[in-house]
Amino acid sequence: MPALTVPLIAPSILSADCARFGEEIKAVDEQGADWIHLDVMDGHFVPNMTFGPVIVKALRPYSRLFFDVHLMIEPVDLFIEPFAKAGADQILFHIEAGPHAHRTLQTIKSFGIKAGIVLCPSTPAQAISEILDLVDTILVMTVNPGFGGQQFLESQLSKINQIRNMVDATGRDIRISVDGGITAKTAPLVINAGADVLVAGTSIYGQKDYRQAMNALRGQDVK
Numbered sequence: 411m412p413a414l415t416v417p418l419i420a421p422s423i424l425s426a427d428c429a430r431f432g433e434e435i436k437a438v439d440e441q442g443a444d445w446i447h448l449d450v451m452d453g454h455f456v457p458n459m460t461f462g463p464v465i466v467k468a469l470r471p472y473s474r475l476f477f478d479v480h481l482m483i484e485p486v487d488l489f490i491e492p493f494a495k496a497g498a499d500q501i502l503f504h505i506e507a508g509p510h511a512h513r514t515l516q517t518i519k520s521f522g523i524k525a526g527i528v529l530c531p532s533t534p535a536q537a538i539s540e541i542l543d544l545v546d547t548i549l550v551m552t553v554n555p556g557f558g559g560q561q562f563l564e565s566q567l568s569k570i571n572q573i574r575n576m577v578d579a580t581g582r583d584i585r586i587s588v589d590g591g592i593t594a595k596t597a598p599l600v601i602n603a604g605a606d607v608l609v610a611g612t613s614i615y616g617q618k619d620y621r622q623a624m625n626a627l628r629g630q631d632v633k
């Protein structure tokens with residue numbers, strides 16, 4: 411069997427100690443994280459609320475790692491500039507959050523940062539077929555967005571695989587990220603299906619040893 415790709419690991423601070431977000435970001439940075447994933451929720455697009463650009467700006471000095479900002483908000487466009495100026499390296503938004511994804515991607519790119527599109531579990535891969543030329547990352551939700559600690563949806567594996575085929579056909583370097591219920595058990599399934607970025611909250615911040623937790627997701631189960 412061929413060896414699995416070593417994925418990038420993006421700890422989601424949603425499961426960190428939120429009274430100590432800065433130190434929690436610093437800790438995973440020092441222990442080998444590749445990206446930092448920041449979940450922004452508005453209590454409208456999803457039934458939960460987290461934080462806005464002011465907090466992202468306050469957290470920026472704690473790490474130089476790539477800030478992967480996952481917007482679960484509607485509307486999106488109004489908030490691109492504040493998040494870009496707060497220090498986002500990539501802004502991801504949901505294809506379900508409005509009819510003008512193409513324009514939104516252009517707006518994100520106009521700030522000189524990366525742009526990503528997110529699909530909820532009920533959204534087919536085909537929904538993003540006409541915007542692949544503008545995306546840097548495709549994020550497949552493997553739970554319904556809004557909360558950490560949910561059960562991984564195995565039904566999403568075939569969609570990840572379909573998106574892998576779509577991406578390979580473009581010949582472009584597009585990352586395929588997955589988010590929700592990613593553990594050492596589900597990681598090989600999504601990597602095998604074509605994912606190369608693993609977002610994980612509970613399975614990193616819920617563990618004592620962050621380095622060991624991230625290595626387990628990489629399939630490198632050594633201390």
Ligand SMILES: O=C(CO)[C@@H](O)[C@H](O)COP(=O)(O)O
Binds near residue numbers: 556
């Ligand atoms: O976007 C979200 C939830 O909507 C995520 O980024 C969660 O934070 C993932 O948490 P776990 O499922 O890994 O606990």
Ligand SMILES: [Fe+2]
Binds near residue numbers: 422448480589609
């Ligand atoms: Fe997320």
